[in-house]
Amino acid sequence: MDVLAKLVEDYIEESQVDYVGLWQVAAAARRRFGARTTGEVRKLSLKVVHRLYKRGLRPGNYWGGDFDYWPDEGCQVVLDRIEREWIKADADPNLAEPICWFARNGLCTSVRSV
Numbered sequence: 001m002d003v004l005a006k007l008v009e010d011y012i013e014e015s016q017v018d019y020v021g022l023w024q025v026a027a028a029a030r031r032r033f034g035a036r037t038t039g040e041v042r043k044l045s046l047k048v049v050h051r052l053y054k055r056g057l058r059p060g061n062y063w064g065g066d067f068d069y070w071p072d073e074g075c076q077v078v079l080d081r082i083e084r085e086w087i088k089a090d091a092d093p094n095l096a097e098p099i100c101w102f103a104r105n106g107l108c109t110s111v112r113s114v
Contacts, residue, residue, distance in 0.1 A: 003032060004044075008051045011102070019062050019101040022082065023093040025049065030092075042086050046079055052102055053078060059100040067103050 001009070007028055011020045022045065029035040029044040049059075053075045059082070060069040070078065085099050086092075093099040 004047065004051070007032060008048060008055065011048070011052060012055055012057070015057055015102065015104050019067065019103050020052070020057065021093070021095070021098045021101050022049070022059075023095055023098045026092040026094075038086075038090070038092055041092050042083065046083060049082060049102075050075060050079060056105050057102040058105045059102055062101040062103075067101070069103070070100065072105075 011025070014020055025045045025048050026041050029041040029048070033044050035041040035044050053059075058069055058072060059078055060067050062068070070081070082099055089097060089099070091097075
C-alpha cells in the first residue's frame with residue numbers, strides 16, 4: 001500500500017469514532033509527504049479529499065455541536081469549493097480556520113464530540 005493510500009485508510013478508520021479535519025490532511029501533506037508550499041499542500045490534500053469522498057466521507061462544518069453537511073453536489077464541486085476557499089485564505093487550513101471537516105455519510109449520530 002502506498003503512503004497516500006495508507007493515509008486515506010487511517011482517516012477512514014478515524015472517521016468511525018471522530019470527525020476528520022481538512023487541517024489534519026494539510027498537516028499530513030507537510031509532515032508525511034514533505035510538501036513545502038501552500039500550493040503543494042493544497043494539491044496533495046485535494047488528492048486525499050478525492051479519495052475520502054469516494055470512500056463515503058462528506059465535508060461539512062463542525063464547531064463543537066452538530067455536524068452540518070455541505071450540500072452533496074458531487075466530488076468535483078467539493079474539490080472546487082475547498083480549493084477556492086483555500087486560495088482565498090492564502091494559508092493552510094488550521095484548527096481555527098479548518099475550511100471543513102469530514103464525516104461518514106449519514107453516520108454522524110455515532111460520533112461523539114470530545
